[in-house]
Amino acid sequence: MNTISALIADDEPLLRERLRSHLAALWPALTVIGDARNGAEALELFELHQPDIVFLDIRMPGLDGIATARALARRAQLVFVTAYDQYALQAFEQGAVDYLVKPVDPARLADTVQRLQGRLATRLADGGALDAMLDQLASRLGQRAAAPAWLHWIRASVGNSVRLIPVEQVRYLRAEEKYTLVAWEEGEALIRTSIKELMQQLDPNRFVQTHRAVIVNLAHVGAVTRGMNETAQLHLRGSDETLPVSRSYLQHFRQM
Template sequence: MTTALIADDEPLLRERLRSHLARLWPELEIAAEARNGREAVELFDLHQPEVVFLDVHMPGQNGIDAARSIARRAQIVFVTAYEQYAVQAFEHGAVDYLVKPFDEDRLADTVTRLRERLARSARGDNGGLDAVIDQLSQELRLRAGSRGWLQWIKASVGSSVRLIPVEQVAYLRADEKYTLVVWEGGEALIRKTIRELADELDPERFAQVHRSVIVNLHQVAQVNRGPNETAEIQLKGRNVLLPVSRSFVHVFRQM
């Protein structure tokens, strides 16, 4: 029986992919599911699946970094919300990709290609995967901005537009279709998602600690351990506690 690993930080998308695969490829066994790149690599080493579905954008270690670690040891399918990422390289057959929201017909094509590669014993020959990973990494860097990490956040405050220096930001929190920016001068809502901001902010200063929260590490006073491998962050000079989910506790293990 062929085994697979699904890695995506969104539970509903993992469930949807698993459900479609159960209909299209009944012989496939889902050996494990991961919520981020680091967990994907750990579970891959534990279960050694033949196929890995990797979300490109995941908190902490993203899908590209995880793919570098897995490399030639499995057939990799990238899952992304951005079709422009290395589409030409994908079409050359090095690996396959799914664009969110994917449909069952597109997944059926992927399943067919995976079966053909496994039948040819292609495992062990990555067919140009290294080049695809390099191209994806370059695309991610370009998306973050050709001038480097985000330096300013543009926000509407009352009737004016405010340029907020990122070093003044204490934390960012998802608020439906918006993101709440909390900084030294107050609060504001911006039309940019947490996922987009996670790609644009310097990881040496900012860390995603929950699917809905990014925190400025320079603003952290202490981290309080909680139940079930969770935690809470206490910020300097602020009477607010921010949640740290299980998927992100590793951010503070080395601090």
Template sequence: MSAISPTALIADDEPLLRRALARQLADAWPELEIVAQARNGREAVERFEALTPDVCFLDVHMPGLDGIDAARAIGQRAQIVFVTAFDRYAVQAFEQGAIDYLVKPVEPARLADTVARLQARLRAQTSMADLGPLLQHLSRTHLRWLRASIGNDVRLIAVEDIDYLRSDEKYTRVAWRDDSGKGGEALVRTPLKDLIAQLDPAQFVQVHRAVVVNLRAVSHVVRGENETARLHLKARTDLLPVSRRYVHHFRPG
């Protein structure tokens, strides 16, 4: 722990979220000094090596080197707090008892609990436990459920029931069907780019910069001009565009 005051690093690819967490920490833990902010895991590791902060707040999903990789590189040299939009990661990390977590959007009460635990660990100079097994588990586990808004309701949607996902500005529109064949569309607050990394690549493929499809939902592919294509779905009339960049997914083997 720093001799004068504890120090921290915040890593998140969204500048607004980095600044928001810094403001919340200033209120919840005035003595904490934010010595660095990073846009991705690579920057986080570089700035950690240069400044060796006591605490690292790492967004799980960042482009390139993500929060899991950064935590693996930092190891037991700092207190790690994962910041995530996915409860699955939070629950698994919390159950291990070795690290803490914050779920976006960060709630003041939850942040206060996290700060209290971090302060106690730093006062006791408690070293981090070996995170290797947990990080390995997190890196190979795929998303299984999504919490989506349907009107005023929040619905839990099994990922295997999703036909496709489409980017909708800062949100993601999810088209899904249940076991009875009844389905609908819902909005998820997480951007599509953050969801892609958590989907099983054997089941979900990106077919356009704004569209990801469940291969099990595809009926057939119709080729278009300039090496593009259209996807027809088994239980929907929707036609999904396939851009040149992704048409290789549907070439004959």
């Protein structure tokens, strides 16, 4: 009997972990081959492992779920994961793929698992119906754009364990060679996500870039000291640490 495999693509680490946990309980024979944080990573992992099923968040930074689904070209069973129930209920009426609404309900996921098992017996959905559904979904999302799903958690290795760090606890992020240092209320950790990628995923009302290698959480800024040549130093609350503000990013702090 062939092993059935799946890929999970969602920009929120906690949601990926919960979906993986629910699937392990409901479908023990299913192998989850990996997690992707965005559409580009999902396509890379798909080409490497060729899973039978892909769980796709509709809203992801960069290549979103709809564009990713088109790029997969009907080579897998698709399950869209969405925070926007009104879109799902109407756009998925054609039944070309399934959907889950965040936060994922185990009972709803159990129904999805049953449908997937049935579809896998007959392989892939009709291509015309899938293309029509993707067009309809893209149209509905374009007509009523939802608020971006900003990053809520950062997954980082700390010693022998993996921590899910709430972004509100992050004080700053700093590029260090091939890694990014995450400094948060309980300590420090290294991740492989670049400063550029993180800036695209973080809420710009809460996080700003101060330097090509530094992002700061504004809630942790206590004071700003102006320097020479249109530069500055940020003083963090409850700490002696300072962070540089280069000329290119000083506009974020002119009113402070």
